[in-house]
Amino acid sequence: MNRRREDLKENLRRRGLFLRSMIANPREVGAVWPTSRWAVRDLLEMGDLARARTVVEFGVGTGVYTEEVLKQLHPEGTFLAFEIDPALASAVGARLKDPRLRVINDSAENVEDYLEGAKADYIVSSVPFTSLPADVRRSLLEAARNALAPDGQMLILQYSTAVLPYLQSTFPKIQRRFSPLNIPPAFLFACSAAVLADGARSVEEAPLEGSVEKIPYVLASLVLGALILLLLLGRRSISRR
DSSP: OHHHHHHHHHHHHHHHHHHHHHHHOHHHHOOSSOOOHHHHHHHHTTSOGGGOSEEEEEOOTTSHHHHHHHHHSOTTOEEEEEOSOHHHHHHHHHHOOOTTEEEEOSOGGGHHHHHTTOOEEEEEEOOOGGGSOHHHHHHHHHHHHHHEEEEEEEEEEESSSTTHHHHHTTOSEEEEEEEOSSSSOEEEEEEEOSOOTTSOOEEEEOOOOSOGGGHHHHHHHHHHHHHHHHHHHHHHHHHTO
């Protein structure tokens, strides 16, 4: 019982941190609720992190992706996790004590400075690219492409497909997948740095398996999300009176 109570307190604290960050920096956060673990797992399944030696995360947030990456990462792997919000970076760094993990309070645009000549096998990100200023978006995607190993991939979660043209201009090959297990439902992209033999660019659909048995979770999440949004809108309406 005490363990459950502590887990609940920690979960509420993390969500509180997320909401404060979202209110302070809406363009950088780009969501009203942390990504669900189901959606994160759907995204990571598009890669093979167990074989990776170097993984990078653009935008740690509350550490939902960070935790899942650590579960799948090779025991001798290295994990660099970037977060520009100092409060979020500090909270995740204090909570996740793992020798493979280094939480960095800096822009991911500087990723190569921290890789020290190494290349990333995977870069994981849910940064809301379409809401960022064009120069920042371009800089982040170019930094990711340059930091990837020749056979590396950038795994990206977004809330619309509007990001696709920007990804296509940066990466030669893209696989995409839809994940309904999130609030709101998410679009997943696996972007490859390797240039295709004929120099062409491609976008492929990657089917998502095993979603049917998760429908109860989806419905519960949607109901919870709707209640939270109504609560936020209600408070905002009261504050304006």
